[in-house]
Amino acid sequence: MASRRPTRSDAPLTIQHPDEPATGNGGGLVRLRLAVQYDGTDFHGWARQPALRTVQQELERGLATVLRTDVDLTVAGRTDAGVHATGQVVHCDVPRAVWEDQQEKLLRRLRGVLPPDVAVPRVEEAHPDFDARFGALxxxxxxxxxxxxxxxxxxxxxxxxxxxxxxxxxxxxxxxxxxxxxxxxxxxxxxxxxxxxxxxxxxxxxxxxxxxxxxxxxxxxxxxxxxxxxxxxxxxxxxxxxxxxxxxxxxxxxxxxxxxxxxxxxxxxxxxxxxxxVDYPPDAELAARTQVTRARRGD
Incomplete structure (x- = not known):
């Protein structure tokens, strides 16, 4: 059973699509950036759907199993059913202690729990302002x-x-x-x-x-x-x-x-x-890019 995540009482309130929860930094959390690849043939797209197999569900389940904490993913692009990805990008926030404990072995452990049509070739600590979706150029x-x-x-x-x-x-x-x-x-x-x-x-x-x-x-x-x-x-x-x-x-x-x-x-x-x-600006420009994108697109 995955443990309950720490609260983020200091995180800003943001209106976000329900399958991409707002993830403010703070509260002892670290923001992770994941490179994700998948064969979309047997998936009903990226986003969670009741009773249907999706990439988000499989990846969140795998991360929760390895990290022993619930994980909410924000994705750069919500691909449709049957669409593939070799360069998908997601971010999530996890307790820093968990990241420090799992950092060196996370990729190998994920390979062991993820299905063969999903892979995570890279995970790294991201700037706190990094937003996989709204920060993209x-x-x-x-x-x-x-x-x-x-x-x-x-x-x-x-x-x-x-x-x-x-x-x-x-x-x-x-x-x-x-x-x-x-x-x-x-x-x-x-x-x-x-x-x-x-x-x-x-x-x-x-x-x-x-x-x-x-x-x-x-x-x-x-x-x-x-x-x-x-x-x-x-x-x-x-x-x-x-x-x-x-x-x-x-x-x-x-x-x-x-x-x-x-x-x-x-x-x-x-x-x-x-x-x-997916392209992103330098770290110093991430917050500004996210703000501009949110203002321009309310989707």
């Missing part, structure tokens, strides 16, 4: 498709979508460039109540690459300050329509004038998407 995703007749390699079948029609990657890349910058991406998002759909798309590129096994993969790289629900997969769906020749180059960009989800934009399959990295 950018999230980076990769989406993989193959239009090869044989489909993806057996070793890449979990993260690469087999596409039945030939794709023009050059046309997709040209269309992608018209979506860059700060825009209202309502046409590409599943709206959450009270949440903004304005995002700054920093990078969206499409390129065909040759794999070691001789096959061809169409790789889409997407980076933004943040992504709203299903945004990356919807952007991929719009670009694929161009790549198949069903839509003109300017069609994905023309949808940015819409204020509601565009029903004619298909949502690409989840398993082709992987969160590969």
């Amino acid at each position: 950018a999230r980076h995703y990769v989406y993989r498709l193959t239009d090869a007749p044989a489909g993806p390699s057996p070793l890449r079948r979990a993260d690469t979508v087999a596409w039945p029609r030939r794709l023009d990657a050059s046309a997709m890349d040209l269309a992608a460039g018209l979506l860059l910058g700060q825009n209202d991406f309502a046409a590409y998002c599943k709206r959450r109540e009270g949440a903004t759909t304005i995002r700054t798309l920093l990078r969206l590129t499409v390129a065909r690459q040759h794999e070691d096994d001789g096959s061809h993969t169409v790789r889409i790289d997407a980076s933004a300050d943040a992504f709203c629900h299903s945004m990356v997969r919807s952007l991929v769906g719009g670009l694929v329509a161009v790549g198949e020749g069903r839509r003109p180059l300017d069609w994905p960009g023309s949808l940015l004038v819409r204020t509601e989800r565009a029903s004619d934009v298909p949502v690409a399959p989840a398993h082709g998407l992987t969160l590969v990295a």
